[in-house]
Amino acid sequence: MTDEFTTDIYYDDDADVSTLDDETVAVLGYGSQGHAHALNLHESGIDVVVGLREDSSSRSAAEADGLTVTTPADAVKQASYVSVLVPDTVQADVYENAIEPNLESGQTLQFAHGLNIHYNQIQPPEGVDVTMVAPKSPGHLVRRNYENDEGTPGLLAVYQDETGEADERALAYAKAIGCTRAGVIETTFREEVESDLFGEQAVLCGGVTSLVKHGYETLVDAGYSPEIAYFECLNELKLIVDLMYEGGHSEMWDSVSDTAEYGGLSRGDRIVDENVRENMEETLEEIQNGDFTREWIVENQAGRPSYTQLRQAEKDHEIEEVGERLRDLFAWADEGTETDDEDESVRVQADD
Ligand SMILES: NC(=O)C1=CN([C@@H]2O[C@H](COP(=O)(O)OP(=O)(O)OC[C@H]3O[C@@H](n4cnc5c(N)ncnc54)[C@H](OP(=O)(O)O)[C@@H]3O)[C@@H](O)[C@H]2O)C=CC1
Numbered sequence: 001m002t003d004e005f006t007t008d009i010y011y012d013d014d015a016d017v018s019t020l021d022d023e024t025v026a027v028l029g030y031g032s033q034g035h036a037h038a039l040n041l042h043e044s045g046i047d048v049v050v051g052l053r054e055d056s057s058s059r060s061a062a063e064a065d066g067l068t069v070t071t072p073a074d075a076v077k078q079a080s081y082v083s084v085l086v087p088d089t090v091q092a093d094v095y096e097n098a099i100e101p102n103l104e105s106g107q108t109l110q111f112a113h114g115l116n117i118h119y120n121q122i123q124p125p126e127g128v129d130v131t132m133v134a135p136k137s138p139g140h141l142v143r144r145n146y147e148n149d150e151g152t153p154g155l156l157a158v159y160q161d162e163t164g165e166a167d168e169r170a171l172a173y174a175k176a177i178g179c180t181r182a183g184v185i186e187t188t189f190r191e192e193v194e195s196d197l198f199g200e201q202a203v204l205c206g207g208v209t210s211l212v213k214h215g216y217e218t219l220v221d222a223g224y225s226p227e228i229a230y231f232e233c234l235n236e237l238k239l240i241v242d243l244m245y246e247g248g249h250s251e252m253w254d255s256v257s258d259t260a261e262y263g264g265l266s267r268g269d270r271i272v273d274e275n276v277r278e279n280m281e282e283t284l285e286e287i288q289n290g291d292f293t294r295e296w297i298v299e300n301q302a303g304r305p306s307y308t309q310l311r312q313a314e315k316d317h318e319i320e321e322v323g324e325r326l327r328d329l330f331a332w333a334d335e336g337t338e339t340d341d342e343d344e345s346v347r348v349q350a351d352d
């Protein structure tokens, strides 16, 4: 642990996987996070049972991966530690029907995102520890990093500590899925939920895709080719973000040309200006006052009409079709010498 930061950060030496020896962890859901947690826990020597619906489309994958699968209700009965990794929108329902009737004092109820607890969609009983281990990464990378002996940073929070061991047990879980290899930051449910929702809406997912689309459209509308616009505004973004990830903004600015640095520093705040900042503050307020979550719950109750429309519009955007064609060319380039007939035809087009 280090005391140089405002929060506690835990690493492998601060956690002990054997805390969960002789226990069974129920992983409910086998999607993005579920498959990663279940497999990493299993390979860390922990007894895992996966809870899925009888007709679940994930059942065959979990079984093929060598895991024991049963229903969510039965998994909760078998386990002392319950990790809720079904989508946020069904957690309240799964809690009411499969978890709550089978919960016993001393068990741990754990989440990877605090939405349902923080916005009171799930109200756990006394006697049960309620914790969160939230990897700050898509689940598929949680798994890939673990397999590569690398870690995934995560957040840890304790909402209810009835056993006096909630923290220690959550740390053991975080270590078993590979998070303490990279570092686990102690936080609260409120901080995790509000910052996570804000990050994905304003910057990571919503903000960045809108920025890319606006950049792409500006170039294409001005007569530049869609392929050039795609590479400039989307493909190269990864390379720039990789530099920021490795060494912060400084490493990125050091690596690009002086022309790019001067242009970026003098123009960046003109593009993402005070209006954007005000929009960000409004978005954060909707998260803090619960408006976003209320809207999302109603949207789900109504069968997701707006979500479906927004998803389709995003899929139909020209940049998706251009990107698909161009990524195929790059897939060929990545395959090196293993060319086949199909690859050769791409090579001709690429050379043309
Ligand atoms: N996606 C991510 O990378 C991240 C997610 N989180 C959090 O992790 C949690 C899980 O999210 P995520 O991994 O994206 O979820 P997914 O959408 O990937 O979960 C799908 C899994 O849940 C099962 N499932 C869906 N509905 C039900 C149901 N009603 N009853 C039982 N099982 C069901 C599905 O099985 P079936 O085949 O039966 O539909 C499938 O196995 C959420 O709290 C999320 O906020 C946190 C950090 C990152």
Ligand SMILES: CC[C@](O)(C(C)=O)C(=O)O
Binding pocket: 135, 136, 137, 138, 139, 196, 199, 200, 204, 205
């Ligand atoms: C950035 C999106 C995320 O918050 C995540 C992968 O961390 C999510 O909810 O999927």
Ligand SMILES: [Mg+2]
Binding pocket: 136, 137, 196, 200
């Ligand atoms: Mg997140």
Ligand SMILES: [Mg+2]
Binding pocket: 113, 196, 197, 200
């Ligand atoms: Mg999230």
